[in-house]
Amino acid sequence: MPTIHIVNETELRDLVHLDMTSVDVVEKGFIALASGKVQMPPIMHMEIPEFNGEMDAKSAYVPGFDCFAMKVSPGFFDNPKKGLPSLNGLMVLFSSETGVVRSVLLDNGYLTEIRTAAAGAVAAKHLAREAIEKAGVLGTGGQARYQIEALHLVRPFKSLTVWGRNKDNAKICADELGEKLNINVSVADTPDEAALHSDVLVAATPSKVPLITEEGLHPGLHITAMGSDAPYKTEIAADVTASVDRLVVDSLAQCIKQGELRTVTEAGLNYSAVELGQLCDGSEPGRQSDDEITLCDLTGTGVQDTVIATHAYDLVTKAGTGKAFES
Amino acid sequence: MPTIHIVNETELRDLVHLDMTSVDVVEKGFIALASGKVQMPPIMHMEIPEFNGEMDAKSAYVPGFDCFAMKVSPGFFDNPKKGLPSLNGLMVLFSSETGVVRSVLLDNGYLTEIRTAAAGAVAAKHLAREAIEKAGVLGTGGQARYQIEALHLVRPFKSLTVWGRNKDNAKICADELGEKLNINVSVADTPDEAALHSDVLVAATPSKVPLITEEGLHPGLHITAMGSDAPYKTEIAADVTASVDRLVVDSLAQCIKQGELRTVTEAGLNYSAVELGQLCDGSEPGRQSDDEITLCDLTGTGVQDTVIATHAYDLVTKAGTGKAFES
Numbered sequence: 001m002p003t004i005h006i007v008n009e010t011e012l013r014d015l016v017h018l019d020m021t022s023v024d025v026v027e028k029g030f031i032a033l034a035s036g037k038v039q040m041p042p043i044m045h046m047e048i049p050e051f052n053g054e055m056d057a058k059s060a061y062v063p064g065f066d067c068f069a070m071k072v073s074p075g076f077f078d079n080p081k082k083g084l085p086s087l088n089g090l091m092v093l094f095s096s097e098t099g100v101v102r103s104v105l106l107d108n109g110y111l112t113e114i115r116t117a118a119a120g121a122v123a124a125k126h127l128a129r130e131a132i133e134k135a136g137v138l139g140t141g142g143q144a145r146y147q148i149e150a151l152h153l154v155r156p157f158k159s160l161t162v163w164g165r166n167k168d169n170a171k172i173c174a175d176e177l178g179e180k181l182n183i184n185v186s187v188a189d190t191p192d193e194a195a196l197h198s199d200v201l202v203a204a205t206p207s208k209v210p211l212i213t214e215e216g217l218h219p220g221l222h223i224t225a226m227g228s229d230a231p232y233k234t235e236i237a238a239d240v241t242a243s244v245d246r247l248v249v250d251s252l253a254q255c256i257k258q259g260e261l262r263t264v265t266e267a268g269l270n271y272s273a274v275e276l277g278q279l280c281d282g283s284e285p286g287r288q289s290d291d292e293i294t295l296c297d298l299t300g301t302g303v304q305d306t307v308i309a310t311h312a313y314d315l316v317t318k319a320g321t322g323k324a325f326e327s
Numbered sequence: 328m329p330t331i332h333i334v335n336e337t338e339l340r341d342l343v344h345l346d347m348t349s350v351d352v353v354e355k356g357f358i359a360l361a362s363g364k365v366q367m368p369p370i371m372h373m374e375i376p377e378f379n380g381e382m383d384a385k386s387a388y389v390p391g392f393d394c395f396a397m398k399v400s401p402g403f404f405d406n407p408k409k410g411l412p413s414l415n416g417l418m419v420l421f422s423s424e425t426g427v428v429r430s431v432l433l434d435n436g437y438l439t440e441i442r443t444a445a446a447g448a449v450a451a452k453h454l455a456r457e458a459i460e461k462a463g464v465l466g467t468g469g470q471a472r473y474q475i476e477a478l479h480l481v482r483p484f485k486s487l488t489v490w491g492r493n494k495d496n497a498k499i500c501a502d503e504l505g506e507k508l509n510i511n512v513s514v515a516d517t518p519d520e521a522a523l524h525s526d527v528l529v530a531a532t533p534s535k536v537p538l539i540t541e542e543g544l545h546p547g548l549h550i551t552a553m554g555s556d557a558p559y560k561t562e563i564a565a566d567v568t569a570s571v572d573r574l575v576v577d578s579l580a581q582c583i584k585q586g587e588l589r590t591v592t593e594a595g596l597n598y599s600a601v602e603l604g605q606l607c608d609g610s611e612p613g614r615q616s617d618d619e620i621t622l623c624d625l626t627g628t629g630v631q632d633t634v635i636a637t638h639a640y641d642l643v644t645k646a647g648t649g650k651a652f653e654s
Contacts, residue, residue: 005432006333008653040619044371048388048395057384057397061375068375070384072397072419074426090419092399097378099401100416104431106331106652140339323652325433326335 005103007322010108018149025116027280029307032062034277039041040302052078060302067093067102090307103313115308116300117146117302120202120224123296125154126199126279126286132157136198138211140164140173144204151206152181159184163194180288188311192216201219203227203235210237219291226298231258242269245292251301260297332430334649339434343475345441353445354607355401356634359389361604387629394420394429396636418636420475430640442635443627444473447529450623452481452605453613455527455549461485463525463619465498465518468493471531478527479508486511490521502590519543529560537564546618553625558585567595572619574590577603578628587624588611
């Protein structure tokens with residue numbers, strides 16, 4: 001019987017970090033996705049209305065990677081009332097050659113946070129101006145913070161503007177990030193105000209209505225919109241998405257269904273978008289001038305799950321952590 | 328942090344059996360499915376052509392059950408050359424109320440075998456004649472054997488006819504089942520011959536061409552066709568499926584896509600089918616006379632996975648087996 005490594009969240013947090021290694025691993029995944037050889041089935045989505053819950057499952061086979069992952073993410077939005085986090089879940093790694101279970105990564109969503117933020121860094125690497133001074137973020141949750149830390153890895157900005165629906169939370173988030181990254185921080189009254197004050201803006205909210213309009217646009221702005229991952233969410237006004245100088249998405253199929261391309265399609269607007277992997281492999285250009293306004297829409301792909309889980313498993317086996325288990 | 332039970336195949340084989348308890352549990356699942364309140368997303372399917380592999384993932388939320396399962400089934404058909412079984416996989420159980428991971432059942436496909444065979448017993452319970460003498464089976468693999476054992480639980484027949492593409496394997500399978508169930512056995516030259524010798528025939532092959540034609544039909548025959556679970560498989564001639572007196576399926580949505588209704592639809596034939604759960608909850612009749620020819624097509628549902636995994640978890644926690652794990 002094969003040996004399976006069972007790894008818990010604490011062990012994973014000790015080994016896997018939001019660093020350039022994780023960013024590089026995720027970029028490799030996007031390059032593979034652009035090759036057309038990745039197998040990535042549609043996201044499995046299930047509602048559990050009785051308990052205000054939902055479950056998403058993602059997977060992808062990436063040629064050249066020893067394993068493929070199945071990532072299961074339950075989201076139960078009444079959990080905070082019960083003293084539990086809304087998001088949970090795990091990743092299971094299977095051998096690409098035999099399908100045998102190699103590892104169960106009980107990460108409670110930690111690896112998803114890392115691979116999602118890492119994708120934001122990949123987008124900024126190709127689309128933000130080379131030197132930026134000012135970043136902005138919409139949203140004050142865990143992923144908003146990870147996104148800003150990831151952005152700082154590739155574009156070490158000096159000041160940050162935070163916008164949140166709750167201004168107190170925005171202040172707390174700004175202060176924490178200011179201390180962590182040793183940068184100046186401020187809080188904006190509106191999303192567009194945050195955009196106006198930013199060279200790079202990350203939208204990291206579950207908003208159901210557009211937050212960024214043409215009022216927030218200015219030459220040189222790059223926006224990474226990573227909040228919309230369901231067919232009822234959107235953060236960017238459809239006319240903005242359709243009219244930016246360079247429009248990039250993680251997955252066309254997913255972004256049309258549940259990303260920012262959905263409202264654009266529904267509005268009947270024309271657009272021209274390429275996939276992020278095409279920038280990573282050089283087949284499409286990234287930013288071409290300091291004046292361009294660019295937008296990258298991220299919905300989160302199974303490829304990112306497979307590559308971060310494989311990376312985590314490599315670190316686990318090298319470190320000799322996790323519990324070996326006979327199946 | 329929540330406690331997670333990790334359970335291996337040996338422990339599961341000790342606790343979960345192909346018995347009337349499992350059959351009843353699976354029947355409860357079908358009743359829930361018929362209620363219309365189950366959430367069951369489409370099967371996630373992924374090909375790994377480089378290694379002649381594939382992966383299916385199934386899930387369902389069944390109201391009234393404490394947990395929902397995500398079942399992942401890799402099938403890698405070159406594995407036997409490497410000394411490994413083709414089928415593997417595991418089930419992960421999540422709390423229905425919070426989405427928190429409760430248990431990882433490292434069953435290597437064992438629970439799938441049990442819940443699949445149990446569904447065959449449920450079908451026979453409602454569609455086979457009350458008293459039968461003779462059973463038949465197409466196929467000589469593990470599931471063919473489980474199906475015959477499950478059938479014997481609900482219809483204790485006295486003789487069995489086995490057909491297989493390889494006659495030696497058919498003989499071995501027949502002899503083993505004859506000894507295990509203390510019944511007379513024989514081997515048929517053709518699938519239709521097996522059908523002609525049977526009151527109940529179970530088709531349990533991965534055939535891509537129809538095996539049962541109108542030549543095999545006779546009054547009173549019940550067929551359970553459980554082999555087709557992909558859009559290129561079929562075991563029953565389309566005109567037979569369309570013309571039986573009573574046509575039942577586990578899931579209309581799945582059977583049209585990858586069960587016996589696919590070829591019927593492709594041939595443009597009319598048919599009238601109900602779901603097995605409607606027989607279980609009494610809203611549709613089962614067999615109405617000893618002369619009817621009946622057919623039940625099973626593709627395997629996420630509901631069965633959720634109910635068998637929940638059942639297994641109940642037994643595990645009662646027995647105190649499995650390893651508790653802090654996530």
